[in-house]
Amino acid sequence: MNRRPLRTEIPRLKPRGEARPATRVDIGDLTPEPLPYLGHAAYFELGVFEGLSRAVATAPNLESKEGLSAAAGLALAKHHGLIAEIRRRGSEPADVMAPFAPALDHFRAITTGSTWYELLLSCYLTAGLLDDFFIRLSAGLPGDVGPRVAQILGEDTGTDVLVHELQAAIAADPRLPSRLAMWGRRLVGDTLLVARSAMHASGNTNEDESRIEPVFTELIAAHTRRMDGLGLTA
């Protein structure tokens, strides 16, 4: 839901490098290298799929198992959409993803959580923030790759079931909100580190990063809205 305004903006993006008023900050001014960008995003989506399929396997009942399996399928479809873009460029997906595997495997390991609800919150928040981020970063990709990638990443994520399960658990257990709120605060820090490393891996500098600081502010604001929607203090 947070992504809808972004998607409608995409067709109105100006050509790369066109002069803009100095006050306008646009992540589309950054021009990520397509292959590292695709490898990073593809491996991230594979991690989202792995998190969700772990949630499927450990779901406490068949309804949530079924709903989560749909969400896992949607994450996997994003991954395979990006893999198709890598192949379209004549590259081997495993080679292109390899440089990002160690850091993202570590990221996934530390964000898996110790309970099923922590896992659900992690899937919801980290994919929410990084899908947003990769969509924004896609605006600077050359040719028609950017719009295609934005389309792939902007597809429905099936997270309704995650929100529903979390809201029900939070309503039922008075100790859960403070624990999950703490977990959410930890997640956002680790997740923003992935976004920063994606920028750098795509060939951007610290200077670029400070220039797009407002984008990070927006990503955090969207994160806060997701936390609010669950009744959690961000």
Next chain:
Amino acid sequence: MNRRPLRTEIPRLKPRGEARPATRVDIGDLTPEPLPYLGHAAYFELGVFEGLSRAVATAPNLESKEGLSAAAGLALAKHHGLIAEIRRRGSEPADVMAPFAPALDHFRAITTGSTWYELLLSCYLTAGLLDDFFIRLSAGLPGDVGPRVAQILGEDTGTDVLVHELQAAIAADPRLPSRLAMWGRRLVGDTLLVARSAMHASGNTNEDESRIEPVFTELIAAHTRRMDGLGLTA
């Protein structure tokens, strides 16, 4: 690959209940109850997906991880295709699958294996045999459900990657073939029990079962060909 002859046979199926020569044994003479059939097959495919996504998560390298993620997606698509058939009949998938969850969860637990290669062999052999079985059983479903289900279950399973990984490992480790051969023999017994319970859950009797004994013989023959293809003694 083993399923190709079957799929081409489907359009030539005779109407249900039509008289046939006594020597002809056809599983299509059995008329499974659609909802139990769909619930059983759907939950089985979800289990295949869970096994494959576990294999994705524990894959030793990115190439096999990537190939297995495609296979996991194809199993999940079969599951969701069957779920759509359940919803089309106005039923709640979780309710329809629930009676089969305990036995299939147990089946998955005992067929997961203790190594990544045992897991791969299990995904390959159990899905190979039971996809075949459910496709054959679908011939007795009323109306146009049968052909649709056969189409869903007959889709590509992406198991080339499983075969490739297993063949490479078997070639590299001289102790592996005997261990995997033993594992394969255990799997076929447990898997045939699932097939028998699917028949009974669909309202068929022991008499029906003995009548279609040749079908079980064919399922076992196909299993043996899969084992042979891996260089394993069935």
